[in-house]
Amino acid sequence: MQKNTSTLLQTYLQYQGSPFSDPGFAAPELQLSSLPSAAVSFKTWHAMDDAERLSRAQGAFLALTQHLQLVGDDQSDLNPGSPVLLAQLGAARLRAQGLLGNMAAIMTALGLPIPPEEDTLGLVSFGASAFERKCRGYIVTREYGHWTDRAVRDLALLKAKYPA
Amino acid sequence: MGVYLRWKQPSWMVDSIRMRMTSHLPWLLSALTLLHLTVQAHSLKRGTIQDLKCTTKNMLVWDCTWTPPVGVSPATVKEVCIKDRLHSCHRLESTNIKIAALSPGDHEVTINYLNGFQSKFTLNEKDVSLIPDTPASLSLSADLSSSTLHLRWNDKGSAFPYPSNATWEIKVLQNPSMEPVKLVSFNTTLNGQDTVHHWDWASELPLQCATYSVGIRWYIDYHRFSGYKVWSDWSLLKNISWTPNSETNVFPQDKVILAGSDITFCCISQTKVLSGQIGKTFCPLIHLYGENVAIRIQNISVSENSGTNVVFTTEDNVYGTVVFAGYPPDVPQKLNCETHDFKEVICSWNPGRPTGLVGPRNTDYTLSESISGKSVTFKRFETLTNESYRLAFQMLPGQEIHNFTLTGRNPLGHAESAVFINITERVAPHVPVSLRVKDINSTVVSLAWHLPGNFAKINLLCEIEICKASSEQEVRNATVKGAQESSYLVAVDKLTPYTLYTFRVRCSTETFWKWSKWSNEKRHLTTEAIPSRGPDTWREWSSDGKNLIIYWKPLPINEANGKILSYNISCTSNEETQSLSEILDPQHKAEIQLERNDYIISVVAKNSAGSSPPSKIASTEIPNDDIIVEQAVGMGKSIFLSWHADPNMTCDYVIKWCNSSHSEPCLMDWIKVPSNSTETIIESDQFQPGVRYNFYLYGCTNQGYQLLRSIIGYIEELAPIVAPNFTVEDTSADSILVKWEDIPVEELRGFLRGYLFYFQKGERDTPKTRTFETGHSDIKLKNITDISQKTLRIADLQGKTSYHLVLRAYTHGGLGPEKSMFVVTKENSVGLIIAILIPVAVAVVVGVVTSILCYRKREWIKETFYPDIPNPENCKALQFQKSICEGSSALKTLEMNPCTPNNVEVLESRSIVPKIEDTEIISPVAERPGESSEADPENHVVVSYCPPIIEEEIANPSADEAGGNSQVVYIDVQSMYQPQAKPEEEQGIDPGVVAGYKPQMRLPINSAAEDTAAEDEADKTAGYRPQANVNTWNLVSPDSPRSTDSNSEIVSFGSPCSINSRQFLIPPKDEDFPKSNGGGWSFTNFFQNKPND
DSSP: OHHHHHHHHHHHHHTSOTTTTSTTOOOTTOOOTTSOOOOOOHHHHHHSOHHHHHHHHHHHHHHHHHHHHHHHHHHHHHOTTOHHHHHHHHHHHHHHHHHHHHHHHHHHHHTOOOOOOOOSSTTGGGGOOHHHHHHHHHHHHHHHHHHHHHHHHHHHHHHHHSOO | OHHHHHHHHHHHHHHHHHHHHHOOGGGHHHHHHHHHHHHHHHHHHGGGOOOEEEEESSSSEEEEEEOOOTTOOGGGEEEEEETTSTTOEEEOSSSEEEEEOOOSSOEEEEEEETTSOEEEEEEOGGGOEEOOOOOEEEEEEEETTTTEEEEEEEOOGGGSOSSEEEEEEEEEEETTTTEEEEEEEEEEEEOSSOOEEEEEEEOSSOGGGSOEEEEEEEEEEOTTOOSEEOOOOOOOOEEEOOOOOSSOOEESOSEEEETTOOEEEEEOOSSOEEEEEETTEEEOOEEOSTTOEEEEEOSOOOOOTTOEEEEEEESSOEEEEEEEEEOOOOOOEEEEEEESSSSEEEEEEEOOSOOSOOGGGSOEEEEEETTTTEEEEEOOSSOOSSOOEEEEEEOOTTOOEEEEEEEEEETTEEEEEEEEEEGGGSBOOOOOEEEEEEESSSSOEEEEEEEEEEOTTSEEEEEEEEEETTSOEEEEEEEEEOOEEEEEEEEEOSOOTTOEEEEEEEEEESSOOOOOOOOOOEEEEOOOOOOSSOOOEEEEEOTTSSEEEEEEOOOOHHHHOSOEEEEEEEEEOSSOEEEEEEEETTOOEEEEEOOSSOOEEEEEEEETTEEOOOEEEEOOEEOOSOOOEEEEEOBTTEEEEEOOOOTTOOSEEEEEEEETTSOSSOOSEEEEEETTOOEEEEEOTTOOTTOOEEEEEEEEOSSOEEEEEEEEEESSOOOOSSOOOEEEEEEOSSOEEEEEOOOOHHHHOSOEEEEEEEEEEOOTTOHHHHSOOTTOTTOEEEEEOOTTOOEEEEOSOOTTOEEEEEEEEEETTEEEEEEEEEEEOOOOHHHHHHHHHHHHHHHHHHHHHHHHHHHHTHHHHHHHHOOOOSHHHHHHHHHHHHHTSTTOHHHHHTOSTTHHHHHHHTHHHHHHHHHHHHHHHHHHHHHOHHHHHHHTTTOTTTOOSOOOOOOOOTTOHHHHHHHGGGOOOOOOHHHHHHHHHHHHHHTTTOHHHHHHOOOTTHHHHHHHHTTTTOHHHHHHHHHOOTTTOHHHHHHTSTTSHHHHHHOHHHHHHTOHHHHHOOSOOSOGGGGGOGGGTTTOOOHHHHHHHGGGO
């Protein structure tokens, strides 16, 4: 899944034209208010308890599934003749949903409350310009990778803590 | 001021004219006086006259204003009077007045003041300025997406005489510099009504990036108004401003533009913009105001699918937009409309040049039909590549004529293409389905298929493809009346019974447009029919003549018309009928026991549909005695036979053949040839090269068949595979008789054309003779073309010689293998005898004759060869007295007699003693024989031995023959005496030995043998020392004619040169006789070796 996220990001950027498709493109300053950033200082992360970590990851992947859907729609508008990209976006969304389900199961197993599903996108997204949609897609695919990395770390910690 | 001046000056002139008109010469003086006073009065007023200025807004009312004279208050105006007008005076108390427009021309205006002052003006329309009101009802709006300003205003034309021309001037100011970025003027016409005008302006810079203000003014040009036309004041500026939202900072957003055009992007930023780029290309920044910047892109290229990105980078953020550059739709190409089923019309086209735009910006196509007024739209996001676009239009029932227009639209424009069709002429039916075949009879089937669609009003043209299994293909056309959603039925005739056919169908309409695709294939086997003829029949009597064997051939499939199940055979004669029925098919031969009568044999083939017509043949064979067996050779895989036409043969000819090695009755196959033919080519897969076949040509008459010709032949001759088996019948000394046997026909593999016989000298184990090299000159070849010849005598051979014999047979196919044999000829005994007897006889005769001659001429010989010579006696005496008779040497040397007895009697002892002395003396000479021969004649002292007696042995002819004149004594002193004793002992045994070797010391032998015959002569001979007598040697030297005259043999034997020579004067050839050693050589050897020479 981690490998898929990096492939998705590369594929996504490849279809957005320069400068997105330029080698080494990165715009860490771009953020989406509706999508929590995966970047967190080690100290903060370390200070979190399991419930908080799981809760944040769960919230992030909930937002990611919705955002990936949105990006898929955007790209079917911008790149309708690119089935590879559209398929990868769809697959990523399904994986995010799968991970979300797993985390819900873990939280249930740990006796943690599952946050209710909410619409993280709101109404603002529909009037976005093409450039905003490209940037939005970039942020979503980037954060999808970051959150996957973080979730792997979170779950590994949990696994170490609760063996079998 | 100008107006004013003009107005004042004419008034003065009017006065002066009037003055001139009223004054006359009688009154000239008084007039001059008055003029003077008037001028004086006027000069007083002139300083007080001020400007009169008139303007008009609508050419109906003039608004005039003037300045009162100095010292006069504007409030003291009493009235203004205009001459030539009713109610010409207007009372008022100000310095401006509105008056109705005056007619063209000058008008005198007088202004009276309360204080009595008066001002007079001349007023003309030309001096009036037309200054329209500022344009009103001004509205300004902006289309941000297209960066366009829309200006609207009302010309209030109802207030002006019409038609008038209005000229407008509009300025666009860009904040904050307030410099006009656009100033434009244009004309309109006032038509007496209030008209709203509009003006649009597209800004290069997106409107969001600046604030824009717009002002307008105008002037009116009315042709009847002769005054000044003056611009109105500028209207109040209308502003367009855009309130930036926080998210979007780059403009324009998501713009679709034509590829190749220019576009400006601007970025509104609070912080410094570092760079601006489109795609990968960085562009120079155009600074607007504040931190706002713009970049200008010229000749933009076609975007990729997701558009071209334009990105501005600030110190802390990135702003961007996407532009989609592409093309308007191309005119749809190859627009083609057709129907498959009269339910819908399918129109297809090629979009032409790609627009470069996808998704929502892709081209939408609308197909509209003008007669029905219906339309359908084609919309899809992705662009089809290399594929034609299709749209289906639902047909209205009954509508045949259609006028289609296809319009393609995208954000950059639209294009259209039209087609006008009669749909009944554009029918491309669907694929026929459900193809079925049904038998009607063995040659006719019915084909049925279903064709979806409503073809009720037209006829269908269909093609039926009929394929036989043998890939023979036939296409037949069928026209059927169309129907709605119907199946169609067609009968297909002229088929062959019991044949597997493959059918398929495709359809079009009578007004051909396109064929449908071929339907699926349908295989069908037609039913059987009775065989069309009886089988090809032949008959043979068995070898014992009791049974008639009937042969028939299976019918070819096209004549069998089905699967042959069995055959029925009947043999009918005048007396009886025998039948064999239900002979099952694989059997094509039957045997019937019959008497030797004439029968008619009838063969019938049966299949499931019935029996064939009978095939009849007579059993009778008419004898023919004039049959000659002929030969024929084929060509490759066939053989050609021809014959003379025989009018008696009425039915046909039959050629049958069989392998000649097979026993009778032999039948491999037969063919029937029509009676009018005289030749045929027989081909059969059974024919093999190198196999002999018998061909029999029969002619058919009413009575039966008669053998006409018998031919043996090969379709191809091959070389024999075995060699003829041959033996040697007889051998003699010079000939061999060879006999051989025939090669069996199976191994001959062709017609025998002859034998090749080679022979060569050679022995079995000699490698050279194992194989014959044809080019070898020793090989003798005999080509025996008479194949009946079975023997061959080879003559002129050598006796007792081994010969290598080879025999090969050959055909036109080549040479067969060879068989070889070694034979040795016998010895030739007669020749041997003759060869011995003749030389012996000749030798005897010569010996006798010589002896007689010598005897008769002995005196002469003695005179010639043995004259009295004293010197040899001295020599002898010197020699022997040194050793034997010592002390009286000087005396005895000169004596002749004492030496003679020594010569005879002291032979034994002398042979030893002188040997030692000679050895001592001669040794130095013997070591250098070459020198000694030269030194001999001069050194008399050293060479003191007795030279050998050179005896001519006439009695031994073999020595002459074998050695010839080269049988010369050469021996040196050392070896001279050694063989001396032995020849004496062996002399009686074999004189031949002596003949080969003649040492000097033969002298005593000869003298002993002939002592009785010629004692004196012998004495002389014994005492004769030719070497010592130089003079004598000179006389008998080989070069002297005398020597030659006397006897050549003597000359040879007596050659002084050879006496001392240790070299061989004879050729080495004589030494090569190995058999001559010791026992000498015989005549047998001589003859044996002679052929080898």
